[in-house]
Amino acid sequence: MGRQGNDSRHQEDLQDLLLDSRGFTEFMLELVLIAASGMGGGEPVLCSITVEREGFPLTVASSDAAAMALDERQYAVGDGPCLTALRQQRKVHIQDLGAASRWEGYAREIASSGVCSILAVPVEAGSGTQAALNCYARDPGVMDEAFVAAVEAFAESISRILRLALRFHLPAFAVADLDAELRGRALVDAAVAVVMARDKCGRSEAFSRLSRSAFEGGLRLKERAIQVLREARRAQGIE
Structure with a gap:
C-alpha cells in the first residue's frame, strides 16, 4: 500500500x-x-x-x-x-x-x-x-x-x-463561544483596572500580576478575574 x-x-x-x-x-x-x-x-x-x-x-x-x-x-x-x-x-x-x-x-x-x-x-x-x-x-x-x-x-x-x-x-459553535470570549475579555479588563487601582501600577504590570496569580493558582485567566472582582466588591461592602 x-x-x-x-x-x-x-x-x-x-x-x-x-x-x-x-x-x-x-x-x-x-x-x-x-x-x-x-x-x-x-x-x-x-x-x-x-x-x-x-x-x-x-x-x-x-x-x-x-x-x-x-x-x-x-x-x-x-x-x-x-x-x-x-x-x-x-x-x-x-x-x-x-x-x-x-x-x-x-x-x-x-x-x-x-x-x-x-x-x-x-x-x-x-x-x-x-x-x-x-x-x-x-x-x-x-x-x-x-x-x-x-x-x-x-x-x-x-x-x-x-x-x-x-x-x-463552526457556525453554531462560534456564536456561543465568541459571546463567551467577549464576556471573558470584559471581565479580564475590569479585573486589570481593579489591580491597577489597588496596587497603584500601570496596565501592563497589572495584567502581569493578574496573569501570574491565575497561573500559580491553577486557574484560567477569566476565573481569576472573577475572583478579583468579587474580592473588590466584598471590600466595598457590596457582597
Whole structure:
C-alpha cells in the first residue's frame, strides 16, 4: 500500500471520528488527544488547537488545562508563538524559550509553568479561518527534528477533516463561544483596572500580576478575574 495507502486509511479514520463525535468540541478534543499521545516519545507534551475567525482566537481543544492556559496568555496580550504561526501561516519552533529574545515577555509570563520548548504549526482551515496546532514541552530534548517532522505531518493530515468539521459545526459553535470570549475579555479588563487601582501600577504590570496569580493558582485567566472582582466588591461592602 505504501504511504498513499496509509494516508487514505488515516483520512478514513478521521472521517469516522468526525461522524461518530457528538459535536465539534468533542471531535476537536479527540484530535488533540491523538496529537498529544502520539508526540514526545513517552515524555509528556501538552497540545492544543487554536482557531481564529474575524480576529478572535479560541482554543477549541486542549489535551490539558495547562495547554489552554498557555494559549490564553497569548490571546490576552494579542501576541505569541501560536498566534504568530496561525496569522503568518508559518511554523514557529522555539527549542529554548529562555534564550529566545523574540519571546522574552511571554517567557516571563509562563515561567512558573516550566515549559521551555514550543512548537506551533499552521493548519490550513479554509477561507476566513486560521488555525494552528500548538505543542508545549518541559523537556528541551523532546522537540528534535523527528518530533517537528511528526507534528508538521499530523497538522497536514488533519487539514481536510478540520475544514469539514468547521464547515459543519463552526457556525453554531462560534456564536456561543465568541459571546463567551467577549464576556471573558470584559471581565479580564475590569479585573486589570481593579489591580491597577489597588496596587497603584500601570496596565501592563497589572495584567502581569493578574496573569501570574491565575497561573500559580491553577486557574484560567477569566476565573481569576472573577475572583478579583468579587474580592473588590466584598471590600466595598457590596457582597
